[in-house]
Each structure stands twice: as C-alpha cells, then as structure tokens.
Amino acid sequence: MATELGMPGVPNQLEEESVGRWGMVIDQDLCTGCQACVAACSMENNVPIVGEEDAGYGRYMHWIRIERLWDSKDYPEVKMTPFQPMLCQQCHNAPCEPVCPVYASVHSMSEDLNLQVYNRCVGTRYCGNNCPYQVRSFNWRDYNDERIHPELVTLHNQMNPDVTVRRRGVMEKCTFCIQRIHKAEDKAKSEGRDVQDGEFTTACAQACPTNAIRFGRLDDPESQINQIAATNPSRAYHALEEVRTLPRITYLKGGV
Amino acid sequence: MATIAKPLARPRAEEHEDPRQYLMHDPLPRGQMNAMVMEAMHETNPIFWGITGVLAAIVLFALGYEWYILIMQGQGTAGVLRPDYWGVFLVNTVFWIGISHAGTFISAILRVLKIESRRPFTRAAELMTTFGLVQAGLSIFMHLGRVWLVYWMFPIPNERRIWPDFHSPLMWDLMAITTYLLCSTMYLFLPLIPDLAMARDRTKGGWLKTFYKTLALGFRGTEGEWKNLTTAMNIFAFAIIPVMFSVHTIVSWDFAMASRPGWSSTVFGPYFVIGALHSGMAAVAVVLFLLRSSMKHYKYFIRAEHFNTMGTLMLLVSMAWAYFYFNDYLVPWYGGDVWDKLVQEYTEKGPLAYLWYTMLIVNIAVPWATLWNKKWRQTPWLLAIVGLLINVGMYLERYIIIPVGVTINRMPFTWRQYEPRIEVPMTIGTFALFLLLYMLASRLIPLIPVWEVQEGQEAHMIRKIGKAEISTLSDLE
Numbered sequence: 001m002a003t004e005l006g007m008p009g010v011p012n013q014l015e016e017e018s019v020g021r022w023g024m025v026i027d028q029d030l031c032t033g034c035q036a037c038v039a040a041c042s043m044e045n046n047v048p049i050v051g052e053e054d055a056g057y058g059r060y061m062h063w064i065r066i067e068r069l070w071d072s073k074d075y076p077e078v079k080m081t082p083f084q085p086m087l088c089q090q091c092h093n094a095p096c097e098p099v100c101p102v103y104a105s106v107h108s109m110s111e112d113l114n115l116q117v118y119n120r121c122v123g124t125r126y127c128g129n130n131c132p133y134q135v136r137s138f139n140w141r142d143y144n145d146e147r148i149h150p151e152l153v154t155l156h157n158q159m160n161p162d163v164t165v166r167r168r169g170v171m172e173k174c175t176f177c178i179q180r181i182h183k184a185e186d187k188a189k190s191e192g193r194d195v196q197d198g199e200f201t202t203a204c205a206q207a208c209p210t211n212a213i214r215f216g217r218l219d220d221p222e223s224q225i226n227q228i229a230a231t232n233p234s235r236a237y238h239a240l241e242e243v244r245t246l247p248r249i250t251y252l253k254g255g256v
Numbered sequence: 257m258a259t260i261a262k263p264l265a266r267p268r269a270e271e272h273e274d275p276r277q278y279l280m281h282d283p284l285p286r287g288q289m290n291a292m293v294m295e296a297m298h299e300t301n302p303i304f305w306g307i308t309g310v311l312a313a314i315v316l317f318a319l320g321y322e323w324y325i326l327i328m329q330g331q332g333t334a335g336v337l338r339p340d341y342w343g344v345f346l347v348n349t350v351f352w353i354g355i356s357h358a359g360t361f362i363s364a365i366l367r368v369l370k371i372e373s374r375r376p377f378t379r380a381a382e383l384m385t386t387f388g389l390v391q392a393g394l395s396i397f398m399h400l401g402r403v404w405l406v407y408w409m410f411p412i413p414n415e416r417r418i419w420p421d422f423h424s425p426l427m428w429d430l431m432a433i434t435t436y437l438l439c440s441t442m443y444l445f446l447p448l449i450p451d452l453a454m455a456r457d458r459t460k461g462g463w464l465k466t467f468y469k470t471l472a473l474g475f476r477g478t479e480g481e482w483k484n485l486t487t488a489m490n491i492f493a494f495a496i497i498p499v500m501f502s503v504h505t506i507v508s509w510d511f512a513m514a515s516r517p518g519w520s521s522t523v524f525g526p527y528f529v530i531g532a533l534h535s536g537m538a539a540v541a542v543v544l545f546l547l548r549s550s551m552k553h554y555k556y557f558i559r560a561e562h563f564n565t566m567g568t569l570m571l572l573v574s575m576a577w578a579y580f581y582f583n584d585y586l587v588p589w590y591g592g593d594v595w596d597k598l599v600q601e602y603t604e605k606g607p608l609a610y611l612w613y614t615m616l617i618v619n620i621a622v623p624w625a626t627l628w629n630k631k632w633r634q635t636p637w638l639l640a641i642v643g644l645l646i647n648v649g650m651y652l653e654r655y656i657i658i659p660v661g662v663t664i665n666r667m668p669f670t671w672r673q674y675e676p677r678i679e680v681p682m683t684i685g686t687f688a689l690f691l692l693l694y695m696l697a698s699r700l701i702p703l704i705p706v707w708e709v710q711e712g713q714e715a716h717m718i719r720k721i722g723k724a725e726i727s728t729l730s731d732l733e
Contacts, residue, residue, distance in 0.1 A: 058337040058672040067669040086667070095515050101424040102408045120418075122408055123331070123401015124426055125341035130514045134339060134667040138401065140332030168330030169401025240666055243515060 018092060020248045021112045022176050023218035024205070025225040025236075026085055028254030030212035033066050033083040040207030041087075044177060046163045048143030049152055061137035063087060063174040064204055082254030085213060087204070088135045088174035089239060089247030090114055096127035096136065104171070111181065112248070116173055123169040132243045135173060142168040176215070177202040197223035218248060225250070275718050275727060278561055280372060283713040292553040293451075293702045294458050299552055300699065311692040318685025323398065326678055331401050335677040339670045340659050344679035345399035347654045348686055350528075351535065352392035353433070353507055354650060358536025359385030360440060360500040362569075364493045372729065373565045375712045376557040379705045380547060381540050382444040387693045389437045391686040396433075398682060425506070425513045432499075432506040439499050443492045449475050449485060450707040467700070504532045511657065517595030518661040521588070527580040534570075534577045534619065535650035538643035541566045543694075545640035547703060557704050560634035567633030570646065574623040581619075599664045607673065608660050611652045618649035 041047065041064045050059050064087035071079040094114050096105050104121040107114060116127075116136075128136040144165050146153045159165065162179040166172050184200040197217045205215040216225040229236045235252040275281040284292075326333050336343040359381040366374035397403050409420055409430055420427050453475040456468035475481055508528035511519040521527075544566065548558040588596035603612045622645050626632050633639065659674040676683075697703075715730045 054332065058670075059332070060338075065669070067667070069668055086669070098421070098423040099425065099514070101420050101426040101430070103418065103421045120408070121402070122405045123403075124399070125336070125401065126424065126426055126510075126514075128338075128341040129516065129662065132515060132666045134665055134670040137338070138336075138341065139330065140336070141330040168332070171401075243666070 020218040023225055023248040025214045025228045025250045027212045027252040028082040028084055030210040031083040032210055035066055036207040037064050037085060037204035037213060038062050040203040044160055044203035046159045046165050050143055051149055059140050086135060089133055089249045090176060091245035091247050093246045095130045099126040099130050113176055116171060118164055118166050118170050121170045127171055132240050136171055139166050139168050139170045279559055280712050280716040286710055290454055290706055293704050293706050296552040297699060297702055308695055311688045314688040315685055315692055318681045322678055322681050333678040335675045337672055339665050339672055340662050340674035343659050343674060344676045344683060345395050347658050348395040348683055349392045350507055350654045351651050352388045354532035354535040355539045356385040356388030357500060357504060357532035358540045360496055361533055364496050367493045372712055373561055375708045376704050377544055377562060380543055380703050383697055385440040386444055387690050391690050425509045428506045429510055432503045436499055436503045439496050443496050446489050446492060447705055451702045501529055504529045518599035521584055523584050527584050530577045530580050531650060533573045535647050537570045537573050538646035541639045541643035545636045548636060563636050563639050564633045567627045567639055571623055571627040578620045595666055599661055602664045603656055603660055611656055615649045615652040618645040
C-alpha cells in the first residue's frame with residue numbers, strides 16, 4: 001500500500017514499503033556448512049584466490065562466507081550457532097552508498113541492487129568500513145597477476161568471460177550474479193515477457209545441495225521465496241534489522 | 257596615533273622582578289635585531305647539513321622507494337585487512353591535521369585576543385600548520401587504493417559529466433583541507449611580507465636576493481602599505497578561526513558519520529578539535545625548544561615567559577581534552593549498547609590495552625602533574641619532554657579510534673587484529689619530511705616575525721607612578 005507523499009522528488013512510497021525486485025531466503029536449518037556456495041560463487045564471479053599467506057592474515061576475498069560462532073564460553077557447555085551464509089544483503093537503504101566520494105558504490109533503481117562500479121573505484125575503502133555486514137572485499141594486490149601467483153595461471157582458463165577481472169585497489173562485492181539476471185532479462189525481453197520466478201538462479205543457490213539458499217523475485221507474491229518466508233513467519237528475520245538497512249535477504253532462524 | 261597608557265599589572269613590592277627578563281621590556285636597536293635574525297638564518301654548520309642529508313635520505317627511501325612499492329603492489333603491502341579497512345595512513349592524516357591546528361590557533365586567536373607573549377613565535381607555529389597539512393595530504397594519497405586516479409575526487413568538469421558525490425564525508429574533508437591549506441598559506445605569507453622586505457634589503461645579491469625581491473612584492477614600508485597589510489591580516493585572523501574549527505570537525509565526521517560502533521558519536525566534532533589543539537600545542541612547545549637550542553641568537557627571542565605561556569595553554573587544553581574524552585566515554589558506557597560496550601571492553605582489556613593506559617597517562621596525568629608549577633613550565637627541556645609525550649599520547653588516541661576501534665564491528669566472525677607493515681617506514685618518512693621542510697624553511701625565511709617583536713617593544717614601556725614601576729602598553733591602533 002503506497003503512501004502518497006505528494007512531494008516533488010520524493011517517491012510515492014515509504015522506503016519500508018518498497019518490496020524490492022530480487023531477493024533470497026536462506027534457511028539456516030537446511031544449511032550444512034559445506035561451503036559449496038563459496039566455491040561456486042568464486043568460480044562464477046572470478047573472485048581472486050589470495051594465497052596462503054594473505055588468507056591466513058585475514059584477506060580472503062569470498063563474496064559469500066559461512067559464519068559459525070561459539071554460543072557459550074565454558075568449555076563443556078560448548079554450543080555452536082547454526083551456520084549462517086553471509087553475503088551482500090543488497091540493502092535498500094545501504095550505508096555503503098552515500099559515503100563513496102566518486103559514485104563507485106551506487107544503487108540500481110531498476111533492479112534494486114547495490115552496484116559496485118569497479119573502474120570508477122579509487123579505493124578509499126569507506127564503503128567497506130561502513131558496511132554493517134562486512135561483506136565487501138578489497139583487492140589488496142593484483143591477485144590475478146601471474147607474477148604474484150605463478151602456480152595459479154592454469155586456473156585463468158576457467159574464468160567466467162561474462163564477469164570482469166578486477167585489479168588491485170578496487171572494492172568488490174556480491175552482485176546477486178547480475179550477469180545471470182541480465183541474461184535472463186534479455187531473453188525474456190526478446191520473447192516479449194517478464195522474467196519468471198525460478199527461470200534462473202544465482203551461483204550460490206544453484207550449488208546449494210540442500211536448497212538452503214533460494215533466489216527469486218521479491219515483487220511477485222506468488223514467488224517461491226515469498227511463499228517460504230510467509231509460511232515460516234516465526235523463523236524469518238533480517239540480519240542486523242536494528243541498523244535499518246532494509247536488506248533483501250530473509251534468514252530463517254535455525255535450531256529452534 | 258594616540259597613545260593611551262594603561263597599567264597592565266601592579267607588581268607587589270616583595271616580588272619585584274627585573275622587567276628585562278621579558279622580551280617586550282628588553283628592546284634592542286632595530287638594526288641589531290634584524291642583523292641577528294639574518295645571521296641566524298644564513299649561518300649553517302656541518303651538523304645542520306648532516307641532519308638535513310640524513311632526513312633527505314629517509315624521505316627519499318620512505319616516500320620514494322616505499323611508496324613506489326605500495327603503489328605498484330597495492331595496499332596488500334600495508335597491514336590493512338577486512339575489518340580494519342583504514343589503518344595507520346589515516347591515523348597519520350588525523351595526527352598531522354591536529355598538529356597543523358596549533359599554528360592557526362596560536363597565531364590567529366592569540367593575535368585577535370592581543371596576547372602579547374605570542375609575538376616571537378607566531379611564525380614558527382604557522383609554518384607547522386602549512387607543513388603539517390602537507391603531510392596530512394600525502395597520507396591521504398598513501399591510503400588510496402588507486403592513487404593515480406585521485407583527480408576523480410576533484411570536481412573537474414569532464415565529458416562524461418560524472419561529478420564527485422558531495423554526500424560523502426570524504427568530499428567534505430577534501431574541500432575543508434584544501435580550503436584550510438590555502439587560507440593558512442596566505443595567512444603565513446601576509447605577516448611574512450615585511451620580514452621578506454627586511455631580508456631583501458639585507459641580502460647582497462644572488463638567487464636569494466631574487467627570491468626575497470619576488471616574494472616581498474615591492475614592500476617599502478609606507479604608511480599606506482602598513483595600513484593595507486594590517487587590514488588584510490585582521491580579516492584573515494578572524495576569518496581563519498572558523499575555518500580551523502570546521503576542518504577538524506569535518507575530519508571527525510569521517511568517523512562520526514559512519515554507522516560503526518565506537519565511531520558514530522555526536523561529541524566527536526568538538527572532541528577532535530580539542531584533541532587537535534592538544535597535540536598541536538605540545539608540538540609547538542617541542543619546536544620552540546628545538547629552535548631555541550639550535551638557532552643562533554634565538555635565546556634572546558624565545559624566553560622562559562614564552563614557555564610559560566605554552567605550558568599554561570597546554571595545561572588548559574589537557575583539561576579540556578580530558579573533559580571531552582570523559583564525555584565520549586561515559587555516554588556510550590551508560591547507554592549500554594552491546595556493540596559500544598564490546599568496543600570499550602576491547603580497548604581496555606584487549607591485547608592492545610596498554611595503548612589505552614599509556615594514552616591516559618601521557619595525555620592527562622603527565623601534563624597535570626608537571627605543568628601546574630610555574631618554575632617547571634619555564635624550563636624549556638621539561639616542556640619539550642612533556643610536549644613529546646603528549647604527542648605520543650595523541651597519536652595513540654587516533655590509533656585507538658581507527659585501527660583498534662574498527663576491529664570490533666557488528667559481525668564477530670570478521671574480528672581480526674590489524675598490524676602495520678609498510679606503514680611504519682612511511683610514517684617515519686612523513687615525520688622526516690616535516691622536519692626537512694622546516695629545516696630548509698629556517699634557512700630561507702626569518703622564523704621570528706621581527707617587525708612584530710619590534711612593534712611590541714615600542715608599545716611597551718616601564719613607567720614610574722609614585723614609587724611603583726608599572727609595565728604599560730600603549731594601544732597602537
């Protein structure tokens with residue numbers, strides 16, 4: 001239900017009421033922490049392999065990671081939190097966007113996604129600092145340069161030609177596999193129809209063996225993700241809801 | 257010019273002190289004073305050139321070679337990592353902008369308030385402003401991932417019509433620092449003109465003569481020229497004060513506007529301004545000590561009374577800083593937000609807690625324990641040590657806010673400890689460049705505003721009223 005504000009330049013919709021276009025539902029009860037999504041995402045999106053030393057220091061660049069934390073401090077009572085795949089939440093009200101001085105971190109109005117314009121980025125890393133989910137990864141070095149990782153040159157053959165290879169000094173992050181979105185949209189447009197829910201999916205959702213990650217249309221009430229979220233109202237939540245970033249990913253609480 | 261005599265202080269009979277211990281009551285003939293300053297400026301010895309050479313070598317290595325490595329291999333050579341996207345380079349930026357604050361504060365505010373003991377050291381402080389800002393700007397460039405594209409942050413019209421985003425606090429920062437650099441350079445230059453003219457008239461020839469002749473803008477010292485100069489300086493002195501306050505407030509907004517626990521604090525603006533003054537004042541004390549002990553004749557110009565003034569200011573600013581720090585600490589603690597609490601616990605009990613305790617000791621305990629005593633305040637070496645310690649403390653304060661504070665964020669899975677790598681030599685490089693610029697400037701321009709000292713000495717005199725000798729100051733305007 002749109003609220004008419006009737007002010008010039010103000011969209012006739014409160015931010016909370018905008019449903020978004022693409023979204024995900026992640027069921028933490030189904031997630032087994034197998035990391036298949038991490039591998040699939042890295043292959044689909046040409047995410048650099050940083051090497052042992054940098055990864056050990058904490059510079060892994062995965063766009064999606066499986067989080068699991070200790071829930072209790074005392075040793076025998078050890079309890080672990082359920083697995084939580086953490087990736088860019090594609091916030092509608094994204095803290096990373098207004099802080100970029102050069103418009104490298106922008107919002108797509110048509111897809112309602114956060115975009116990162118790699119070739120505009122100058123590397124101030126303010127967006128990474130301001131992201132409450134800490135899901136942005138920075139290219140600390142030219143990881144695809146064969147002088148840095150000569151042993152990985154053969155892996156260059158498996159790179160996805162639809163996705164840019166980023167150079168050093170550039171911030172990057174999950175795009176909801178925007179190359180797949182565009183491919184599906186182009187196909188639908190050539191056939192004169194709208195994209196159907198379930199017509200395509202992201203790499204992480206495709207690779208998930210238990211279907212814990214599901215991707216689909218948010219603006220279609222009949223879509224699979226909306227149905228799942230509606231049938232589990234007690235388990236559905238948004239990560240860090242209190243920051244009011246209006247994320248597009250709904251988690252279903254695990255271990256309840 | 258009407259002169260109205262007014263008593264400044266009435267010394268009590270038992271502590272009758274020699275008025276000649278004060279620079280303003282110890283006048284020298286103009287020619288002699290000018291000659292002293294010229295001599296101090298143009299006399300060099302092997303030690304000076306040795307130190308200059310070492311500093312130049314450090315600058316070449318750290319800001320040339322190391323920076324080349326950093327640019328060619330990327331920020332991976334630095335210690336920054338996922339939660340600590342900002343590291344020591346931004347600590348340096350905030351630190352150097354802080355250092356640059358004291359110059360304007362001492363020069364502009366003390367000039368506006370007509371504090372007489374400012375006269376011999378305004379320029380030494382103003383030079384710190386300009387050279388400190390140079391280091392701050394360089395540190396921002398070091399921090400950027402793709403520094404060769406830095407011009408994209410400038411509002412340059414281009415055929416793609418892409419404009420920088422003025423929503424970003426970094427853009428405000430860029431504008432503020434550029435404005436401050438321009439204003440402070442002009443404000444450094446204006447009171448320098450009469451001294452440059454003085455140096456021009458006392459230089460025999462060669463490139464130095466051309467240098468002074470060009471910069472002195474044909475100043476001859478006529479009534480009209482003095483009038484214009486005083487008006488311009490007055491305007492700048494008043495106008496630069498809000499600029500100074502705005503700069504460090506905007507620097508603090510880089511942090512306060514971010515939605516990070518420990519950063520988004522409403523008191524950061526004034527707190528950072530006071531922090532800047534705290535480190536800046538202390539740095540002025542150190543520089544005054546170095547000038548006094550290394551430059552010829554400067555023991556005449558920079559005296560115990562000036563260290564006394566600086567010591568009093570340092571004590572006051574230290575108290576103000578403690579007040580603001582207490583505010584910044586108490587409100588999140590009382591508020592009890594879980595993330596703010598975690599940040600505070602990490603700084604106090606984490607592996608880097610010793611930084612926090614050192615900061616509190618050298619920023620609060622040391623100045624309060626030493627500077628209350630007038631005799632100690634008048635001891636130059638003691639003040640220099642206290643000043644150095646305060647600067648260490650203020651550096652630690654910025655280090656705690658940036659790399660230590662951002663370790664704790666809302667995603668505990670990513671918490672990781674930052675350790676500086678290539679930042680260490682490059683930080684040393686900025687310090688070396690600052691000293692190098694200062695040493696070279698000390699051979700090119702008079703570091704003592706001679707005309708201001710002479711003006712002050714003409715205005716002051718001792719009058720006998722009845723049996724009492726009273727120091728009087730005639731109002732020059």
